Amino acid sequence: MDKERDILKWFEGELSFQQLTNKYPNDDFSTLEKVNFYSKQIKVPKVDTYASLDAFKLRNSQKQTSKVFPLNYKSFLKIAAVFIVLITSSYFLFFNTMTSYTTTIAQTDTLTLPDNSEVVLNANSKIFFNKKAWKDNRNLNLEGEAFFKVTKGSTFTVQTKEGEVKVLGTQFNVNQRPNYFEIHCYEGSVRVNTHTKYQILAPGQSIKIIAGTMGEVENFNAQNPSWLNNESSFSNVPLWQVIKELEVQYDIRINASKVNTSQLFTGTFTHSDKNIALQSVTIPLRISFKIDGKAVEFYNNESN
Amino acid sequence: MSTPKPKLCEEDYFNTFYLEHIQAASNFAYFKCGNSDTSLDYVQDAFQKIWGNCSKIDPDKAKTYLFTTINNLFLNHVRHNKVVLAYAKAAPYKDQTNLNPQYLMEEDEFKKKLLAAIEDLSADQREVFLLNRIEDKKYKEIAELLNISQKTVEKRMSAALKIMREKIDRTKF
Numbered sequence: 001m002d003k004e005r006d007i008l009k010w011f012e013g014e015l016s017f018q019q020l021t022n023k024y025p026n027d028d029f030s031t032l033e034k035v036n037f038y039s040k041q042i043k044v045p046k047v048d049t050y051a052s053l054d055a056f057k058l059r060n061s062q063k064q065t066s067k068v069f070p071l072n073y074k075s076f077l078k079i080a081a082v083f084i085v086l087i088t089s090s091y092f093l094f095f096n097t098m099t100s101y102t103t104t105i106a107q108t109d110t111l112t113l114p115d116n117s118e119v120v121l122n123a124n125s126k127i128f129f130n131k132k133a134w135k136d137n138r139n140l141n142l143e144g145e146a147f148f149k150v151t152k153g154s155t156f157t158v159q160t161k162e163g164e165v166k167v168l169g170t171q172f173n174v175n176q177r178p179n180y181f182e183i184h185c186y187e188g189s190v191r192v193n194t195h196t197k198y199q200i201l202a203p204g205q206s207i208k209i210i211a212g213t214m215g216e217v218e219n220f221n222a223q224n225p226s227w228l229n230n231e232s233s234f235s236n237v238p239l240w241q242v243i244k245e246l247e248v249q250y251d252i253r254i255n256a257s258k259v260n261t262s263q264l265f266t267g268t269f270t271h272s273d274k275n276i277a278l279q280s281v282t283i284p285l286r287i288s289f290k291i292d293g294k295a296v297e298f299y300n301n302e303s304n
Numbered sequence: 305m306s307t308p309k310p311k312l313c314e315e316d317y318f319n320t321f322y323l324e325h326i327q328a329a330s331n332f333a334y335f336k337c338g339n340s341d342t343s344l345d346y347v348q349d350a351f352q353k354i355w356g357n358c359s360k361i362d363p364d365k366a367k368t369y370l371f372t373t374i375n376n377l378f379l380n381h382v383r384h385n386k387v388v389l390a391y392a393k394a395a396p397y398k399d400q401t402n403l404n405p406q407y408l409m410e411e412d413e414f415k416k417k418l419l420a421a422i423e424d425l426s427a428d429q430r431e432v433f434l435l436n437r438i439e440d441k442k443y444k445e446i447a448e449l450l451n452i453s454q455k456t457v458e459k460r461m462s463a464a465l466k467i468m469r470e471k472i473d474r475t476k477f
Contacts (some may be wrong), residue, residue: 004462011461012442031469034398038415039422039437041395045340047330049323056322056348060355 003027011036100128103144105251106271108227113140117156118149122175122227124248145175147225150188162209163194172201173225177248180241181209184225210238230271236264242281243298250274252291256298259287312366313358321366322351328439329370332449335434336378336427338389350374371449378427389419417475421468429464432457 003024009015017036021029101121103109109121114134119127125144130137138156149171150156158165158174162181165174170188175181183192185201192199192207197214199207208215218235226233232245240261243254249271267284269277278296282289288301311317326347333343350373354366361369397411422430435441435449443461447454 007465008443008458008461011436011465013440031472032465034411034414035418035465035468035472036437037398038391038395038411038418039433041391041415042389042419042422042434042438043391044331044334044438045343047327047344049326052326052344052348053319053322056351059348060352 007032098128099131100126102126105248113138115151115153117151120147120228122146122248142174142176144177145173145227147171147173147228162212163192166191166193177241177244179211180244183207184220184222186223186225206235208237210241226268227271231268232271233268235266237266238262239265239281239285242269245269246277246281250277252294252296254296254298258297258299259285310359310361311363312354312361317363318355318358321363325367325370326351329374331439332371332431332435333374333378335431335438336374338423346374346377349377368448368451372451375450389422391415391419414472417472418468421471424471425464425467429460429467432460433464436461 006015006020006023010017010020017029017033021027101109101111101119103121103123103125105124107123111119111121113119113129114131115138117138121127122145125142125146127140127142127146129140133139136154138150138154139159140157141159143160146158148156148158148167150167156167160174160176160181162176162179165172165183167188167190170190171186172188172190173182173184173186175183181194183190183201184206185203187203189203190201192201192209194209194212194214196212199214199217201207201217204219204221206218206220208218220235222233232242232249234242234245238261239256239259242265243256243261246252246269247254249269252274263285265281265285267280269280271277274291278289278291281287282298286301287298289299290297312321329347329350330340330344333346334340337343337346350370353373354361354370397408399407422433425433431450432446435446436443441449443454443457447457450457
C-alpha cells in the first residue's frame, strides 16, 4: 500500500525517481519510468485561444439574435400547418361530402340518390350534391341535362345556372345548356324558378327559357324524355340548340356559319347513327352537310 | 458584491476567464473523446452555457462548472468514440545520448504499446492519468476540477498505472 502511495507521489512530482528506487531497491520500476516519461509527450491539439474566442463570440451573437422565440414561433407554424391540413382534410372527408357524377360526350348514366330518387344523366352533364346533408335538404346542382324520378318527400330542388326547379315527388326532365333551359314535367307538378320569374308545370307540360327569356308553356304527350330512348326530340327549338345537342351526342364540331341558326326545328334525331341523325335535322330545314372527320359543315342547299 | 451586474456577465471578465481556461478545457475534452474538432465543439458549448447563466454562477466556481459541464455533455453523448492519441512530433527519447538503432526501435515499440494501453483505459482512469501527466496537475487539483474526492482520483490513478504496467509487461518478450 505504501509503495502504491509512493508511486503516486512520484507521478505527482512529490517524490523523485531516485528516492523511490532507493526506498524499494528490489523493485523494477523501468516500465513505469518509461510510462512516466513518454506519456508526457502525448500531443494535445493546440487551441488558438483568441481565434476560438472570436468564433465563440460569433456563434454566441448568432444564437442570441435568434433567441428562443422565433425558433418556437417557427415550429409553432409548422405544427399549425399540420393541424390546418388535418382539420381541413378531415372536414372535407367527414363533413362536406360533395358527391358528383359526370358524363362525357356521347355517354349517359343512371344513378340512384340516397333517398332512392333516380337520375338519368344525359351526355356531357354533371350533377353534384352533399351526401351528408341529403336527408335534410334534397338539393342538387346540375350542369347539362338529366331526367329525374323523385320519390315523395321533402322539397327536391335542382339548381342550375339558369334557374332552379322545385318539386315534391314527380318525374321531370331538366335540360340546361349554355343560354338554354328546358323543363319537361311527366308526373306530379314542378315549379320552375328563373332569376326573375317562376312557372308551375302540370304533367305533360314543358317550358323553354332561351337566353333568360321564358317562353310559353307547351304540351307534349311523351311518357319519357326521348333521349332515354336514344333519341333527341325538339319542338320549335332554335337550330343552334339542336346543333349543340348533336355535338354533345356525337362528339363532332359543327360549323353552321353559312346557315341561319335561329330558325326553329321540330323533330327528332337518333343517338345511334350519326349520318341518319344529321340527315333528320338537315333535310327538313333544307340544309346540306359535309363530314370531314370530326368536323361537320352545314351549308344551304343551293340546288333547291 | 456591490456591483449590480455579476462579474461573470462582464464581457472583459468573461473573456479573461475564457482565454485562461480554453486550452485546459480543450485538453480535458480531448482526453475524453480523442478528437480535436468535436472536443472544441463541446468546450464551446460549455462556455456558452456559462455565458448564458452568467448571473447564476459564482465566478469562483466557474472553472469547476466548466469542467463539469464538459463532462456532462460527454455523458449525454452516449456513444463513445474510440480515443486515438498521438505523440508530439520530434519528441525526445528518454536517453537522448543513446542513438543506437536497436535502442531507438525498442523505445518506439514501447511508445506504441503505451498509447494502446492508454487508449484502452476506462474514460475515468484515462482522464485522471492524462490530466496528471500532460497538464502536470496535482491529484487535489484534479479532484477539484472533476468535483470528486482526492481519494477517488488517487484510486483511479493507481488503477490506471497498474493496468498499463500489466499490459505493457505482458507483451514484453
